[in-house]
Amino acid sequence: MKYWWLKKYKSLKIKLIPDLTRDVNTYFIMPKHYLERFRAIRESEIDTFSEEDLRILLYTILNHEKIKNNKIILIIDRLLEIPDNFLPATNYSLEEMLEEIASLKENLPFEEKLSSNNVAACYNCLQVFYVDDIKYVNKKGLCLCPYCKNSTLYFDNDFIPMDQNFLRLAKLIYGVTPLGCNFKNLQKIIQRSIHLKKNLDCITIKPDTALFLKDKKADVVLEKEHIEFHLEEISFKKQITSKEEDSVHYIFNECFQILEKNILSKVIIDTSILQEDYTLHLSLFLFLLENLGKNPYLKEITLLYQNTNTKKIYKDILTTILNYQKKIKVN
Numbered sequence: 001m002k003y004w005w006l007k008k009y010k011s012l013k014i015k016l017i018p019d020l021t022r023d024v025n026t027y028f029i030m031p032k033h034y035l036e037r038f039r040a041i042r043e044s045e046i047d048t049f050s051e052e053d054l055r056i057l058l059y060t061i062l063n064h065e066k067i068k069n070n071k072i073i074l075i076i077d078r079l080l081e082i083p084d085n086f087l088p089a090t091n092y093s094l095e096e097m098l099e100e101i102a103s104l105k106e107n108l109p110f111e112e113k114l115s116s117n118n119v120a121a122c123y124n125c126l127q128v129f130y131v132d133d134i135k136y137v138n139k140k141g142l143c144l145c146p147y148c149k150n151s152t153l154y155f156d157n158d159f160i161p162m163d164q165n166f167l168r169l170a171k172l173i174y175g176v177t178p179l180g181c182n183f184k185n186l187q188k189i190i191q192r193s194i195h196l197k198k199n200l201d202c203i204t205i206k207p208d209t210a211l212f213l214k215d216k217k218a219d220v221v222l223e224k225e226h227i228e229f230h231l232e233e234i235s236f237k238k239q240i241t242s243k244e245e246d247s248v249h250y251i252f253n254e255c256f257q258i259l260e261k262n263i264l265s266k267v268i269i270d271t272s273i274l275q276e277d278y279t280l281h282l283s284l285f286l287f288l289l290e291n292l293g294k295n296p297y298l299k300e301i302t303l304l305y306q307n308t309n310t311k312k313i314y315k316d317i318l319t320t321i322l323n324y325q326k327k328i329k330v331n
Ligand SMILES: [Zn+2]
Pocket: 122, 123, 124, 125, 126, 127, 145, 146, 147, 148, 149, 150
C-alpha cells in the first residue's frame, strides 16, 4: 500500500487526530489553489474521488474545517486501498546523483513526451505516478504534476533515478526549505552544525540534547536535562526500495516531532541504529538536512560512528554535499 504510514489511523481514535494532522502535513504537499478545489468537491461522494482529491480533502479537513471523524475514516480507508509503486533504490553514488540532478533542467517535461513515457516523478511533492494521471499542461507546454500542480517533473525515459533519496535531494537543491534556506544556505548550515565523532565516551552530554541510542526495545527516556530515544536496529533483509528509504525518514520523524515540541537544540545519533547500507545512511542524512531547514531550534547534530566504514560513508556524503556547486542551466 502506498500510504502505509496511514495504517495506524485506520478507524481513527479522536486522540490521534493531532498526530494524523502532523503526519499529513509532513507527507502531503498541496497545490497552490487547493482550497478552491476543496470548495468545488466538498459535497461530492467520497467514492467518486481521485487520489489527488482525497489528499486535498483530508489535508483541508484536518487543517481548516470542523473535523468529522466518520468522513476522515472513509478517506483513510480509500487511501489505504491505493497500491504501492515503490521503486528499487538507485545504486548511483551521491556524486552521480548530483550530476543527474543538474541535468533535470535539460529534461523538461514537455507534453510531446507523454506518448513515449510510462512513469513520471515530481521533485516538489516527491510523488511517482503513471503519466496517464497527468491532466494539465502550462502555457509553455510543460506537464504539471497532478498532486502539486508544479512542472518539477521528469519521465522514465529520461533515465534519471526515481527513488525517494534522489527526489528528496533534488528538492533540497532546487527548492527552498520552510525556514527559507536555499541549497547554498544549507551548505553553510551543514558546515556549522554537523559533526562526526567516534563514540559517546568522548562527548559530554549538554542540556537540551536528544540522544539516539541503539537498543533491543524502542523507548523514550526522560533524563534530567536531556531526552534519550532508544531505537531498535533498522535493518532490512530484502533489496532496499523507496519504502525502506521512507521508513528511515518515518521512524526518525516520529522522534524529531518530540524533539521540536521540547525545543531541544542538540542531537546526538548513534548511526549503528541503521544497518550498514549506503542508501539508508543517505536517507538519514537527507532527513537531517530537511530538519535543519525547517526546525528553527535545531543547531547541532553529532553523528557517532562505530567503525571506519560508517565513518567513510558520512565523510564522503559530507564532502560531496559541501563541494557541490550548483551546475544548473537556466532556461
Ligand atoms: Zn508534485
